[in-house]
Amino acid sequence: MELEILYPPYCQVCGNPIPDCFADTFPCCAACRNRPDRDDPPVRVRAFGKYLFEEEFPDDVLSSEIRRLKTDETLVPQLLECLFYAIDHQYPDFREFDIVVPVMRGTGSGGYSPPALLAEGVASRYGMRYLDALYKSKVYRPMHSISDHLEKEKEIAGNVGCRYRFNGESVLLIDDTCITGATKRECAAVLRAHGAGEVWSLVLGRMVNRKHLEILGSYNG
Template structure:
């Protein structure tokens, strides 16, 4: 597998190259890959062997103050206010499905994560999900919604607090009959939103849930830890 995807605009983007956590997609040290393929956060989760969702990412999402020049991360942030980023970012998801995670094409339905906490006129995740559904001929459903207003999870730093904040506050307006789901979002920071969405989807009859995101958060400290392990 290549480590760099050359997009149609000749931009080279680094993909999220293995090994990564089997549950949340977070990069893990090379030595973990064959013996214990989980990150520290997922290792002791009580649902580790049967998680509500498994998350996969095209590339890394990096904080602007740590890596201000990262193209993918800047485009993901730009997508929140500018729909012109949609075609080029959809290209990244197509590459992920066709080259990184081809099994995702076999899932039954594509669903976007619900609209965020801001007042923007569109849902970036829905635009990405529509592109994926159209390209691969997979049914598209926009059925998740916020059943109660909650704080933006990006403003909460503790992952346990994030999970408590969103718990019980996501609704679903569709009854499934065991269909497998490809849940689309722009980023994965801790996975709290994806886990809650998957729990709700399965409570409404969905089968297995996988999530594909453009960028998996990897901060500078984590990258340094990986380098130390791999040296």
């Protein structure tokens, strides 16, 4: 089974693939390069592999499994192996983080939460503390239903709460995908406002659409 693993070079902030020629001179994607918090972002995102939209790449195995994970808990063990690979081989510094936190559940209590199960597995494997610290403080539209990046950030702003007070600990934030990074940025801002130190996020799949791949191809030849 061939998986679309995310190899360098990628944006040092959001983890999006960038052209080879940008790696040394502009190690950020265009979106992050123009953000005022580029040099001190609330979170830096890293991914095991690429997440490709179903309508553009219907046969991509990793992306299909990530979508199935949202309703099929039996996929957790095999997708956890992807995160273990990422930590062991792609981002070994993540083993030194203090606390593992999943992105928030829905407004209800309990229930099936893929990020929570993934985070629990990572924490157990590497002997880190697990905290289900984040929650939705108000109902908002699903991020995947909003196409505009700025609109996503406005929709989620102020709607994530934290039930824990940190004391400067470093946090590894776990999610299944990163599409625009709006959710990760809001979660990280809330964690830092509640005393967390450095916040990085590890996801199974970083969204890369066909247009972006075509642009990479035009630069890389």
